[in-house]
Amino acid sequence: MPFVRKAANRVANPRESSSHMKARVVVTLKNGVLDPQGKAIEGALKSLGVAGVDSVRQGKVFDVEVTGADAASAKAQLTAACEKLLANTVIENYQIDI
């Protein structure tokens, strides 16, 4: 079974034991938290004649390159980053896509 042997070699290859991954972290305000910036954008869009926009809420996005053994450990690092710095968990939610 040459295919299986090759796959086993790949897993054991130390050069692939840590890899670069691209992740996106989206931080948004929790429901019920006032968003004056979003309200201002909503008003500005109405003034500019863009129809059909009912509400706008603004958040932040972080495109992060992470090095980790696997996606799970990279996600754990990003969760730590969110809790410590990227999001204010009192008023914001975060979502990590990796």
Added chain:
Amino acid sequence: MPFVRKAANRVANPRESSSHMKARVVVTLKNGVLDPQGKAIEGALKSLGVAGVDSVRQGKVFDVEVTGADAASAKAQLTAACEKLLANTVIENYQIDI
């Protein structure tokens, strides 16, 4: 063909002619544009002991509620919103998910 007739009725139903949709607009800096805010976050994460983060680039996200006849017309409105207000197309890209 009862299924086809039903589908035709749905399209003609005036109560469904305009609907509320949730869309997410992500605005990110173009490649090559300096991002000092991202660099500062990168440095702060290193200081805080979050390992494995190689680079951070910050962008903006807008959660928008739109009313439109269909997804295509809502997307056209959002494209107008991006071009006029949400993104600076000289240095930023935008992506609309609806």
